[in-house]
Amino acid sequence: MSQELRDLLSNNRRWAAATEAREPGFFTRLAQQQSPRYMWIGCADSRVPANEITGLDPGEVFVHRNVANVVVHSDLNALSTIQFAVEHLKVRHIMVVGHYGCAGVRAAMRGIRVGLADNWLRHVQDVRLRHRKRLEHLPPAEQEDVLCEMNVIEQVGNVALSTVLQDAWARGQPVAVHGWVYGLRDGLLKDLDVTMDRPETVVDRFAAALKRYPRADAAGGRDAEVLDAADTGFGPGAP
Ligand SMILES: [Zn+2]
Numbered sequence: 001m002s003q004e005l006r007d008l009l010s011n012n013r014r015w016a017a018a019t020e021a022r023e024p025g026f027f028t029r030l031a032q033q034q035s036p037r038y039m040w041i042g043c044a045d046s047r048v049p050a051n052e053i054t055g056l057d058p059g060e061v062f063v064h065r066n067v068a069n070v071v072v073h074s075d076l077n078a079l080s081t082i083q084f085a086v087e088h089l090k091v092r093h094i095m096v097v098g099h100y101g102c103a104g105v106r107a108a109m110r111g112i113r114v115g116l117a118d119n120w121l122r123h124v125q126d127v128r129l130r131h132r133k134r135l136e137h138l139p140p141a142e143q144e145d146v147l148c149e150m151n152v153i154e155q156v157g158n159v160a161l162s163t164v165l166q167d168a169w170a171r172g173q174p175v176a177v178h179g180w181v182y183g184l185r186d187g188l189l190k191d192l193d194v195t196m197d198r199p200e201t202v203v204d205r206f207a208a209a210l211k212r213y214p215r216a217d218a219a220g221g222r223d224a225e226v227l228d229a230a231d232t233g234f235g236p237g238a239p
Contacts, residue, residue, distance in 0.1 A: 038054075038094075082164050104117065169197075179191075
């Protein structure tokens with residue numbers, strides 16, 4: 001085994017010993033059961049680790065990560081993870097967490113080909129196209145930041161519209177979906193104020209979140225925000 005991997009294993013032994021010394025019985029307790037209150041759906045980017053950023057220990061946050069923190073309606077990997085978190089672990093909060101400077105979002109914004117992931121990032125390109133009137137009049141750097149935020153808002157909606165969340169809310173189970181974005185430059189999380197905690201509020205929360213990004217032609221006299229929400233086909237049974 002190479003030295004760099006041996007270093008990782010010795011780091012691990014030191015960490016396990018220090019953790020057990022600080023909190024005797026830590027691992028024995030965790031080995032019996034996990035009961036996290038939070039689920040984190042984030043980008044696979046190595047600079048955005050869920051536990052460290054939020055100061056949470058092992059056992060406190062259930063994590064699903066992929067390129068550009070996308071939740072696709074038919075992605076059995078994400079859906080199975082969300083179902084386990086909601087129905088078995090009974091998490092109270094699900095955070096979809098994007099980050100500024102996301103290479104996946106940048107590729108989608110600029111139409112850069114990266115390989116197989118192009119097909120995955122097509123979902124982010126769809127977000128860009130759907131909201132192009134809110135994006136195109138901004139300077140390029142700002143466009144990327146705004147698309148990072150819009151992508152989170154869209155994915156919060158996708159989680160909220162999944163059968164898992166709809167069924168949980170129908171049962172009266174308390175669980176909320178939040179949208180956050182992380183700054184690589186300052187290490188800070190920002191709440192995008194798009195929390196959805198029951199089905200009746202999903203469409204309104206979605207439309208209100210998008211309204212914060214003005215369209216270039218918003219003065220047309222039409223209710224552009226509602227049209228935008230309708231453009232997404234968002235919200236079955238929407239009023
Ligand atoms: Zn990323």
